Amino acid sequence: MSAEHNELRVGMVGYAFMGAAHSQAWRTVNRVYDLPARVRMTAVCGRDESKVAEAADQLGWESYTTDWRALIARDDIDVVDICTPGDSHAEIAIAALAAGKHVLCEKPLANTVAEAQQMADAARAARAGGVRSMCGFNYRRVPAVTLMRQLVADGRIGTIRHVRAVYLQDWILDPDFPLVWRLQKDKAGSGALGDIGAHIIDATQFVTGQRIARVSGLTETFVKRRPLPAGSSGLTASAGGGSADDAEPATGEVTVDDAALFMARLDGGAVASYEATRFATGRKNGLRIEINGSLGSVAFDFERMNELEFFDATRPAAEQGFTRIIVTEPEHPYLSAWWPPGHGIGYEHSFTHQARDFVAALAAGDDPTPSFDDALQVQQALAAVEESAGLGEWVTVDSAKTTAPA
Numbered sequence: 001m002s003a004e005h006n007e008l009r010v011g012m013v014g015y016a017f018m019g020a021a022h023s024q025a026w027r028t029v030n031r032v033y034d035l036p037a038r039v040r041m042t043a044v045c046g047r048d049e050s051k052v053a054e055a056a057d058q059l060g061w062e063s064y065t066t067d068w069r070a071l072i073a074r075d076d077i078d079v080v081d082i083c084t085p086g087d088s089h090a091e092i093a094i095a096a097l098a099a100g101k102h103v104l105c106e107k108p109l110a111n112t113v114a115e116a117q118q119m120a121d122a123a124r125a126a127r128a129g130g131v132r133s134m135c136g137f138n139y140r141r142v143p144a145v146t147l148m149r150q151l152v153a154d155g156r157i158g159t160i161r162h163v164r165a166v167y168l169q170d171w172i173l174d175p176d177f178p179l180v181w182r183l184q185k186d187k188a189g190s191g192a193l194g195d196i197g198a199h200i201i202d203a204t205q206f207v208t209g210q211r212i213a214r215v216s217g218l219t220e221t222f223v224k225r226r227p228l229p230a231g232s233s234g235l236t237a238s239a240g241g242g243s244a245d246d247a248e249p250a251t252g253e254v255t256v257d258d259a260a261l262f263m264a265r266l267d268g269g270a271v272a273s274y275e276a277t278r279f280a281t282g283r284k285n286g287l288r289i290e291i292n293g294s295l296g297s298v299a300f301d302f303e304r305m306n307e308l309e310f311f312d313a314t315r316p317a318a319e320q321g322f323t324r325i326i327v328t329e330p331e332h333p334y335l336s337a338w339w340p341p342g343h344g345i346g347y348e349h350s351f352t353h354q355a356r357d358f359v360a361a362l363a364a365g366d367d368p369t370p371s372f373d374d375a376l377q378v379q380q381a382l383a384a385v386e387e388s389a390g391l392g393e394w395v396t397v398d399s400a401k402t403t404a405p406a
């Protein structure tokens, strides 16, 4: 932080989907929340000069660069915000931490457990020097999800028996949808599993306070080859891809899962089921979590993100039923700073909440959560699902190292 002005000067890498969402959050956070530090949108980084210049202008960044190493080397940057695909997270985050920059890194933390482990090790070492890090699991910061956690922590649903989580999308239903980076293992690590399965793993662990201990999973790739995207000469078109002379467009192999399903045992005794798919026809961003306990249940559906369903089994039988809580009251998490009750918030607000918590922790000299250690454990759960799917057996999540003291 620049001590003179209590400023946090942010440098962001990547300016597309998440870059736009994070920019919105950095732009908004001090206007909505009263925080001890002010965010300055100092520089954005992308590889294409004209495009990054345009992005800087549109998204509100003071300057731009085409080299993330140059960004990290700058004296006027305090925070590096990583919004690139998973194949570059480890390299950028480890270099930024070594340069003394706080790091916010999009999920999943990395593409492999080994990379995530290196990042968590680097974060632990940096923490000793007051350098902080956090992984961007934004769905924790949807007020209804945070409220779910509070109800569970307050004992309102009693002992948790069932955790049921799905994350349903359908954006690659069309077999002619191109082979974008999310469908390539070397760029994305895995498919629906790491992309959206990671979110429901983090969100359910956050809500329940229990961690996934053992898993039994399966994965499926329904469409095995797809057309190469326009201008994708750098792509590794695998054997069998068409040539320039072919009438058929060149195709490449899909190297990730389209869908992943798994059962799990949580370390607090709950049993759980998870489903992450990009082939749930008609479902666009259907992140749903239901938790059943000995005294009640809570249920959330992102497509109705301002609502939470709560069933209280301690009420008289004649009055029982699921209550639809409209999560827009000032008493609800994050909401006192927004609009009058009933006016609702959207997807982008979760990123403003994430920025608020990150800035507040940095200003207080605290470690923001979820930490890289927390995100490493998610990565270990993802790896266990893949291993289980390959073996056809239950697999224990190897989280021994994540609980090592800092």
Ligand SMILES: NC(=O)c1ccc[n+]([C@@H]2O[C@H](COP(=O)([O-])OP(=O)(O)OC[C@H]3O[C@@H](n4cnc5c(N)ncnc54)[C@H](O)[C@@H]3O)[C@@H](O)[C@H]2O)c1
Residues within 6 Å of the ligand: 013, 014, 015, 016, 017, 018, 019, 045, 046, 047, 068, 083, 084, 085, 086, 088, 106, 107, 108, 136, 137, 138, 195
């Ligand atoms: N939290 C969420 O809800 C959420 C949603 C979508 C994506 N994500 C995560 O965010 C990350 C980025 O995903 P996205 O959807 O924004 O991808 P995207 O394809 O929309 O954008 C990626 C950006 O990174 C840039 N980039 C790639 N390699 C780079 C490099 N070496 N140097 C500089 N810039 C580089 C690209 O030019 C582009 O601007 C991924 O880890 C993804 O899993 C999170």
